[in-house]
Amino acid sequence: MPDEYTPPASPTASYYDLSDDDEDYSTITHTSTGRGVKLLYTKSKVYVHPTPSAKDNIPGFIALIQQKPPPSENTSSAPPGTVDPAQLLLAWLPESALGSAYDTYVKVDLLDTSSTPKQTYLVPPPPVSSGTSSLGSYSFSVPVSQIYSLLVRPPSLGWWWGSIVINSRGGDSFPALFFHDSECASTIAQGRARTAKTFDPFGESGELFWGGDEVLRWLKRYVKVERSEVEKSVYLINPSSDDLLSFGQKPVIDAMAAKRNAEAGSSRNSAVAVMDPFTKAIKTARWTLLEQFARVTQFSRQTANNLMDNPNLPPQVRKLLRNPDVITLQDDFDSARLYLARWAMGIAEQSEKERSQIVWKREDIMEMEDSAVGEFEILDIEAGNLRIDGDRRKLVELKEWDSWWNKTTGRLEITVDEVKERIFHGGCDQAVRKEAWPFLLEVYPWDSTKDERAALMNSRRDEYVRLKGSWWDDLSRREGQGEAGEYWRDQKNRIEKDVHRTDRNIAIFAGEDTPHPDPDSQYSTIGTNVHLEQMKDMLLTYNEYNTTLGYVQGMSDLLAPIYAVFQDDAMAFWAFVGFMERMERNFLRDQSGMRAQLVALNQLVMLMDPLLWKHLDKAESTNFFFFFRMILVWYKREFDWSDVLRLWEALWTNYLSGQFHLFIALAILERHRTVIMDHLEHFDEVLKYINELSGTIELNSTLVRAEALFYKFQRTVEASDRKNGFPSPGTPQPMVRLTHRRSESSSVSSPGFPAPAAGKGKAVDGPEITEPLRALLSREILRVEKKKDAQAEEGGKGKTPVRE
């Protein structure tokens, strides 16, 4: 029996291209009509932990299953005597889903696994899953040929259960599987047998024997399993030579990195020698730490003092600051002043708060200086892998789109996630946009029929006409002298000013051949065109729909691409309404939504790239204002028109995160980290540099990089949770606050257990996963909470919202 697997003629890249998801489905579909599949190995009491609460844990079986090769496919891909990895499935099934097969699973679990199975046990084929785990049922199966790597974390002190996460070649992660060894009959038996035989309860490498080892052992019988040299918890399945190079024998990319790695390695071996420089490093860290803290407190105190005690402060402002209740009743600029004062205070407070509950401790960042050098080379390699899988990044064309829908009912016949996955990775062909965008922007529900959509659109058209009529027909506002009239005309002027300078380089917005309908307009001498007029009408009508926001600069930038794609005012209007659902927080009067995103970005950079963060901090740039424009209008000013359409539809899918745009920001920043760290030392330099990236950023590589960064982020959070003794949720759990630190686990020496995720070598205390960070795992979009009375105001047209 081969313990060491000799690979068959190793599957080539073209082979993987061939065996895309569709064909794997059909294979299983074929077997499901037949007798079933072979259950080679299984292990019981393997749990999915969908929530932090133990009572939600779902017990199940992990299983290695062999299915019949598809009848039509060429059988020459695997030499006789070996099993084609495409025929093997690694699956997890909840106990509750097994039905009558449960007994078979229990039986196979208890079989001797020291050799290949002698007897064939057939079970019903497991359900196929396309990858994402957020679809309610957690059961899944994945062809072994589709597994890229396993993230294996043995049990350790402070973390009772070992776990395995399967990463597919497509970049999907399945929910973490936790091995409850103490409940698992086979693991208990195997552990006992081991102890009896060797008097050593530990595995070969001195680690505790646990269930996950068994899974690796099963796989090793059929495929090549290589432990990554770089990330010890990663095991690559049938790695290509490139994979090996990147994860195994790390190539000498630069001599410095290699040297540092070597140094880190040698210092690990001689713990005593490390002590002294370590202490020294801490001492320097303390000094910088104190110095910087002093500066911050001084800054915020000064800001507050400047606002309250500055003798030059205009008296009205001082009055305003003292009587916050009166302020909202003041005119335009008085309240604006209050807001800015609040903003200034908020920033100061925020920055203090951030420093007391930072993501990394400063000492940790110091510690990382040596070890983090190779990190981004690994990221490059990961991004490279994501880029390779060809078909997934193919444009969705009309033919493919149409194939997803029932010809007669017009109902979607694949899962919403599958559609989103395709759009996220491939983008839409121009012709598909008109079809797909109404779904992405929540005009149409995904589960609707053709007829339902037609009916819905009819009523939406009527509603648009009604909303538009509410200002169009209201002469008291258009011409009246009252407050409502003044407000309306002010809004109209703002909108007009911006529409006339929005995307005029795009053909449909370029023309000036139509006489301006309003002779008093400042544009009456220049002329306009029908599309500009439609844009103005839609933005004015949006004020009737959303009666509290008012037009804010940037909104015309958001509307233009939508209108250009539909060229149908009612459809474009409702799609814009959908877009604004998620963008409204960018435009709030108190700027709280923008601030929250800049804070989240700050923390994301700190978590993912502490050294770059430290540099930005030194450059007084951790307010991340230089991303303001990018975040406000979703990179509209950074990419050219066609890239904006492609980027937005990817972001609209929420495929990985409802805030994926922040990972785009991180990707852009990472791309330029060397320049930033080597050459930019002040806020103005950073701002200028980032502003001038406009028009130079390559979108596709940015998307791939952002995706790789997201996965890395996800792993980092999981690693941190694990370190905290906090179950890693299979699905995103937004807004969970971690309060307890993990000092107990780091204070106990635990030989043989892997070092924490981030530190390659030295012991670095883990990161703090803050609320804004954890929220980035959620696929939900963040909507502005609507006050009840705002809804009640509907119909109360001509209301004057709080003025700026």
Place this chain on the structure above:
Amino acid sequence: MSSRKKVMLKNKNSDYKLKVIILGDSGVGKTSLMNQYVNKKFSASYKATIGADFLTKEVLVDDRLVTMQIWDTAGQERFQSLGVAFYRGADCCVLVYDVNNQKSFETLESWRDEFLVQASPRDADSFPFVVIGNKIDVDDGKRQVPQKRAMTFCQANGNLPYFETSAKEAINVEQAFEVIARNALAQEEAEEYTGDFGSSTIVDIGVGSEREGCAC
């Protein structure tokens, strides 16, 4: 704190780096003025400014080479609260309105007050402002703010220098910025002379010596 900023803004080629902030309502032509002055270009198709940006230009002021860093900001009031990030250390503030837009003139005072709150210069009374009435190229029938009225306003607010310009036709732009540069330089020098005794002496001592080191 502010003198520390100044030192950091020093440029090795020029004697001084002057920070100028352009403020005013949305659409009055802030970006156009800056571009006309720095790049000698006018484009009818500027987009509304989002966030903030700046351009730099080296100029000779009385035989001294100075680098002007001119900051252009979003005009909508809602975004002004961002100003706190870049108003600090300003040497001159340019208030722009559109002579064909009454409202943009009426808000000048508020822009001025707001700047003072956020930048909090040491002496608000002496801080240099320059007022610009832009878009004088538009035909006379459209003009809403008579020159006299603007000048009265500038006089009443401490004899602020006043210019009427057209960024489009490059009228008076150069002249306005010459005064802006001169006043900014004067402000910079006055601040240096006065020194910063008020606060954080430790920081200032360290920085002061650093400054002397590179000034020669």
